[in-house]
Amino acid sequence: MAGILEGRVAIVTGAGRGLGREHALELARHGAKVVVNDLGTSLDGDGVSHGPAAEVVEIIRAAGGEAVANGADIANFAQARGLIDQAIAEFGRLDILVNNAGFVRDRMLVNAEEDEWNAVLRVHLGGHFATLRHAAAYWRAEAKEGRQPDARVINTSSGAGLQGSVGQAAYSAAKGGIASLTLVAAQELGRYGVTVNAIAPSARTRMTEGPFSTAMAAPEEGFDRMNPANVSPIVAWLASPEASDVTGRVIEIEGGRVCVEEGWRHGPSRDLGRRWDVAEVGGHVRELLAEAAVPEAVYGA
Structure with a gap:
């Protein structure tokens, strides 16, 4: 299926490491031109480094693809608009938005601080809203000018947002909000030629190294179910023209499931x-x- 994204322009947020990195590489492998966004923060959202995004760009270019780096804070409304504008300025259009960026500040509810709660909701839920809002405005303008888009948004929810996760109240609330945002955006943007779906991935990343590290450590019979690269082919397909009739869905992915x-x-x-x-x-x-x-079991219960 090589080339299913040929000529399409994609933004992937949080693409310097983990799932986002694999998404960016997979999209480029199938022909997309990629804006690799990453603020380069630590696991809990502190600090800034442009190194991870630049490294992914170099890998894509070395393989013959096209990519540029972006260091915007996607939860900052103005910077999120700058990210969308950069894709259009660099490559002439925008077809795909993969919202992936985020971090965790896990606490049991009785120990959670207000600033931790606000920070997690800001980057996950706020970051999804800001980029989606500006991309949607661009696609609506294109449609009104007679250039009907064939665009894709892939958001990132989580099993924590769908079933809950002990010790992750803020993260679960944000990811649940992203699932609901996906449903609304799919309905509102369909008239402009935009599909909006979400994935709920299970994979080994910096955010899952703590409480889930033991369960995610060992490959099973030669297949590493928790390799984040397992998730990206589904993202690539959802981003392709072939998925034009799929919208408003949340798809959970773990290994080959x-x-x-x-x-x-x-x-x-x-x-x-x-x-x-x-x-x-x-x-x-x-x-x-x-x-x-009977309700699904809460993770960690």
Whole structure:
């Protein structure tokens, strides 16, 4: 399937390391021109380094591809616009936005500080919003000028956002918000020729080295299920013209396993046609709970 992204222009955020690095390399391998965004922060979001993004750019260029580095803080609204503008200025267009950047500051809820909560939501949820907002404005303008886009957005949620994760209240809340943002954006941007999907990857990265390192350490029968490169082919396909009819979906990926998440759905219900009396709530709700599907287990529970 080499060349499925030929001539297309992509932005990948947080592309200096881990999943983002593998996404950028995979997109370039299939012909995309890539803007490699990375602020180069530490695992908890401190510091700045342009080295990781520059290294990925050099790898792509050495293989015959086209890429440029970008060091924007994607959670900064103005800098996020600059990222979108750079792609258009460098390569003449934008077709693909892969929102991947993020960091963690894990705490049990009773120990969490306000600044930690705000920092995690800022980079994950805020960063997704800022880049998506400016890219959407560009694609809408293109559509209004008669140049209908065939564009793709791939957001990054997480099993923590879908099922919850003990010790990761802020991260789980942000990733759950990204899944909901994906659903809304898919509906709003479809008229402009844009699909919006999200992935929920499980892979060995800096963010999973702590509590999950033992489970993720050893390859199984010669196949390293937790290699982040396993996730990127699904990203490349979602970014391709072939996926033009897929939108508003969240896809979980672990090793060779791909799962389409079903998310919140209306389950059993009861309508009295009148105001409820508190004395009758318990019996009815317990009957509905008995009919409903059992919730997925929270990670770490």
